[in-house]
């Protein structure tokens with residue numbers, strides 16, 4: 001495995017110099033953040049990121065994410081231009097040495113949580129999702145000022161209503177069709193540049209607000225991988241996104257898809273599954289519902305050699321900043337992952 005860490009660029013309170021001091025850090029996971037979704041990234045911006053990351057002594061090989069424009073997901077006529085732009089971005093990052101690109105196909109709402117500062121018993125805070133709070137929010141009610149954290153603030157309420165209504169009129173099968181159309185054009189370009197595409201599961205892995213969501217479970221991941229049956233068409237195994245549903249056997253999925261050579265990137269995060277949702281927890285297995293050792297062992301045993309990063313951390317030690325993306329708890333997570341990996345490796349030899 002190649003240990004990596006997400007960095008939000010120069011705006012990030014967490015610096016490359018700090019990340020480099022985490023033992024065993026191999027790669028920085030980042031993106032060009034100042035270009036709207038669907039547009040082409042300037043080569044100068046990509047080059048600058050590469051210089052910054054390599055200048056700090058780490059590798060620039062993973063992008064998270066190149067966002068997929070809504071017109072592609074909705075299958076609108078405008079998608080042709082956005083698919084061509086997407087492919088051009090893959091060519092450009094590949095030319096800068098990138099080997100893996102994470103992306104998702106979630107309608108409108110990327111990750112969804114209802115609370116960003118849920119206080120745990122030990123005084124740390126975490127991201128949480130409570131179904132009853134989601135049900136209290138109706139994105140189609142124009143008189144409602146309620147929003148949820150993580151929503152795209154670039155939409156006005158009227159625009160949000162419109163795009164949500166478009167998706168609510170769409171079936172899951174139509175969304176599958178639009179995904180296939182995109183993959184059939186995009187994956188050959190990625191394959192030609194030697195870039196592994198790694199779709200991220202829907203987070204959480206179920207439908208919200210009646211919008212279709214399809215990258216959610218083993219059956220659907222099987223279907224996804226067959227849409228374009230090429231090793232470059234792979235997944236980001238996000239343990240927290242899949243593991244927040246008790247229906248997903250994350251250990252089994254890690255073993256199965258690693259053995260198929262289709263896991264290119266792993267997000268390791270522990271969650272506590274509750275009757276009414278879930279809370280993000282510290283990485284240690286005993287802090288949540290997931291068996292982090294068993295997941296790492298399944299990856300190891302099945303030849304996983306891709307990139308892995310600690311996913312969201314709690315806020316600890318008085319740190320403030322981007323929810324889920326502070327330095328301290330993610331650094332603890334990285335060190336824990338190193339420890340698991342070393343123990344598994346040495347235990348077998």
Ligand SMILES: [Mn+2]
Nearest residue numbers: 238241267311
């Ligand atoms: Mn993730």
